[in-house]
Amino acid sequence: MTETMTENFWGEIPKVDKARTPLSILKEQAAMLGQLSNRLLEGDVTLESNSPSKIDAFLSIVAPSLGGYSIYIIRIIHDIQIYPLTMIKLFEPDNRSREIHSEEEFIETLKAILSSDKVKRIIASLLIQIKSGDFDFSSKKSEKKAYIKGGADDEDIPF
Numbered sequence: 001m002t003e004t005m006t007e008n009f010w011g012e013i014p015k016v017d018k019a020r021t022p023l024s025i026l027k028e029q030a031a032m033l034g035q036l037s038n039r040l041l042e043g044d045v046t047l048e049s050n051s052p053s054k055i056d057a058f059l060s061i062v063a064p065s066l067g068g069y070s071i072y073i074i075r076i077i078h079d080i081q082i083y084p085l086t087m088i089k090l091f092e093p094d095n096r097s098r099e100i101h102s103e104e105e106f107i108e109t110l111k112a113i114l115s116s117d118k119v120k121r122i123i124a125s126l127l128i129q130i131k132s133g134d135f136d137f138s139s140k141k142s143e144k145k146a147y148i149k150g151g152a153d154d155e156d157i158p159f
Contacts, residue, residue, distance in 0.1 A: 022076050022085060022106055023047075026059045029114060033061065040130050041123065044070065054079055058090070063126045066135055071122060074113060089113060091122065 023045065030043025041061055048056040056077050062070040071091060078085035087109060088097040100106045113119065129135065 020103065021082060022078065022103075023055065023057050025103075025107065025110065026057060026074070026076070029110065030059060037123070037127065040065065041126060061122065061126065063130060065130050066126065069126070073119060073122075074110070091118060 026045045030045050033041055033043035041063055044060045044062050046058050046060070048058070050056055054077055057075070058072050059074040060070045060072045062068060073089070073091055075088040075090055076085050077088075083103070083106075084099050084101045085106070086097050087100050087106070088095050098109065100109060
């Protein structure tokens with residue numbers, strides 16, 4: 001009995017060096033925010049599964065001690081080929097988007113957004129509210145409602 005060898009139609013499979021995907025870069029920056037804020041704030045990267053052929057990820061800032069308050073900062077969308085990708089600034093009223101064509105451009109744009117005055121003001125506002133101690137999210141209150149502590153007769157007032 002003769003064995004026939006199966007022919008390789010794939011050709012040479014490309015060698016891939018360790019690469020950083022946009023998703024891994026977002027996760028790195030999310031972890032960095034936690035370190036820089038002494039864990040008062042956290043970065044969170046979530047994936048949406050609207051389409052099996054698209055990667056749809058969000059970077060948000062989370063304030064755990066403010067009842068898990070979060071604000072979306074950036075959304076990225078790309079298909080199996082990473083670039084070009086679409087980056088959307090979600091903290092702007094008009095959700096401005098930009099097409100990004102390379103890892104270098106992605107890093108440059110992400111750095112500009114995360115270090116922008118607008119994002120710094122968001123971070124400062126969250127830290128001020130955390131450090132003020134004005135919010136009480138204890139379990140005796142109704143689910144996930146924020147309360148302002150204090151007042152003339154020290155009663156809690158929901159807002």
